[in-house]
Amino acid sequence: MEAMAVNPSTSSTAIVNQPSQNLPSSSSIPTPPMKPLLKVHQFPSHLDAPDISTTARTICEVLTRASPHDIESALSSTGISPSPEIVEEVLRFSYHYPSSALKFFRWAMQTQKHSADAWNLMVDLLGKNQLFEAMWDAVRSMKQEGVLSTATFASVFENYCTVRRSNEAVMSFDVMDRYGIQQDVVAVNLLLSAFFREDNQTAKALEFVERIKTKIPPDVDTFTIVLGGLEKEGNVAQAIRTFREMVEGIGWSLQYMGAYDAFLMTLVRGAAVDEAIKFLEVMKGNNCLPGLKFFSNALDILIDQGDSRQAIPLWDIMVGSGLLPNLIMYNSMIGLLCNNDDINNAFRLLDEMVFNGAFPDSLTYNMIFECLIKNKKAHEVSKFFVEMIKNEWLPTHSNCAMAIAMLFEGYDPETSIEIWNYMIENSIKPLDKSANALLLGLCKLGRLSELGSFANDMLDRRVRIYDSTMENLKNAFYKEGRASRDKFDSLSRRWKAR
Structure with missing residues (x-):
């Protein structure tokens, strides 16, 4: 990563004017050696932005092509006097080259003051690149410029939490009032949101809440954020404790449904559905059912x-x-x-x-029909089939095949035949499985005359009769004497010629 042309340890003029001696220096937030960028790749460059303005694109191209020593002169040679909107646009596409972005920021400051949004973008850009010394220089400069806000610290919190520096995130909260920004429940919630956006920082977040709640009582957003984090972690026991504390602290309201949903989903996902049902009954009694x-x-x-x-x-x-x-x-x-x-x-x-x-619909009926068939409830299958066709919902071809086979086993061959005829009349295809199930069922019952009639009709309809089915039919017909044998042979010749 390109090095920053800044030395915060000697002077905070890296951004703007000398800070007040009453403000903490950047050394109060310890900074380790530089690490690789984290998540900066998520931010687009000007090359990824087809809708970027021509002016902003020109400046971005200067920042990416000019050497660090020549950036200011290269920018001046463009003849551009960037407006506050252009400055913000350039910064949004400059997260990949923080040193050049900072030089541009200083250069643009020579002609006009930056907007609060531009300052916040600069703070976020430096934080995302883990340039925390320079980030704090920018924060102090914002204080002097009168544009520092809670939103600035939200960015500071997020950037520390992103790189698992939770202690520095909490320290940043602790010094907010020294920068003239109130430590209120909004700031508490911003820090908690930063904690819970990352994995494995729940313990630190809960420790912070426990310490700060006597000074700054939690509100519904606090509980919603915490319960959302506990849902993400799957911490059932802590979720129950937090929910009870919420109810005791701020009572019941339909406006708190986000917190309720997060709590209940934690129980459901955590295999504590029995507990969820108990809480639902209590919530119902308080007119707060989700x-x-x-x-x-x-x-x-x-x-x-x-x-x-x-x-x-x-x-x-x-x-x-x-x-x-x-x-x-x-x-x-x-x-x-x-x-x-x-x-x-x-x-x-x-x-x-x-x-x-x-x-x-058809799915509803067929799921129940299949369940009845699999559980071999022959009487119920027959009744339900009648109800299905009465309501004009066709059974699937696979359910028909299973039903035909099962009903023969359940001594209801007439309904099997009825189902087959219904398939023919309503063009429920494919017919092969049902056809073979019908032939085998009739074969087992010795109803060879009907079997021969159905088999010939199936061949007329070009329905496939399986080899194994024909073998069973042969055995059955051949046992009945010469006349039956001749009938089968005739059928077999047709079958082989298909």
């Missing part, structure tokens, strides 16, 4: 985990509170129940759907 978004996200997690036991009470709280799931949520939940063979609850949800404005 909205459909929380329930949808929580149920998605439980569905992914295949956990119908926990999903059912969560679902019942949601629906019982007047929150109406849509068709997608119903299908996801019914799919979970069917996968867990909980057919009773699947039927319960199917029955309640219409009353809640979600009308079942």
Whole structure:
């Protein structure tokens, strides 16, 4: 990385005027040897910005091409007198060359004062490049210029936390008042946000909150930030403690729903759904039940985990509170129940759907139909098939094939034949699996006359009859004597000629 042309240890005129002797020097924030840039690659250069202004592009090209010693003269030779807006635009595209950006910043200062936004960009640019000595020089200069703000310190906090220098981030907060910036709950929340944006800084953040809360009481944003961080970390025990402290400190309100959602999601993700349900009951009693978004996200997690036991009470709280799931949520939940063979609850949800404005579709019916088939509930399969066709929802070809085979085993061949005929009449394809299941079922029952008729019709329709099926048919026909043998041979000749 290019070296900064700055020596903050000798003078703070690196940015503007000599600072007040009452302000802390940059040495109060220890700076280790330079490290490689972190995350600077996330910031675009002027080459990545097709909408950059012509003036800003010209300046950026000077900054990237001119040698460090020639930058000021090269800038002057352009004849450009950059406006505050141009200065800000150039800085936004100069994170990759901080030394040149700083020289441009000084050069532009010769003709006019910089805006507060330009100063903040300069502070952030230096911090992102881990040039913390120069960053503090800029902060002190901003104090003298009267443009220092809480937003400046938000950038300082973030840049220290990004490189895991949490102690310096806290020290920056501690010296805010010496720079004329109030240490209030807004500043507390900015520091906490910086902590929780990074991984593995929760302990330091909680330590800071514990120390500062007696001086600066937390507000709802504080709790929301902390609970969001604990959700990210998956710290269930601490989330419960923080939530209880929140309720005791600031009470209940629907305006705090962001914090509630983060807390509850921590419990759900942390396999503490039973605890989440207990808290939901308490929240319901305080008229602070979360909205459909929380329930949808929580149920998605439980569905992914295949956990119908926990999903059912969560679902019942949601629906019982007047929150109406849509068709997608119903299908996801019914799919979970069917996968867990909980057919009773699947039927319960199917029955309640219409009353809640979600009308079942083909997926809904086919999931339940498949579950009934797999659980060999022959009587229920027959009844449900009638209901499906009554409501004009076609069973899938794979469900038809499974149903035909299972119903023969369940001593309901007539419904098997009915399903086959329905497939033919409604062009439910492909037919191969269902056709072979029907032939094998009739074969096992010895209904060879019907079998021959169906087989010939299948060949007429160019339906594929498997080799293994034909072998079973041959054995069955050949056992019945010469006449049956001739019928099979005739069928076999047609089959081989297909």
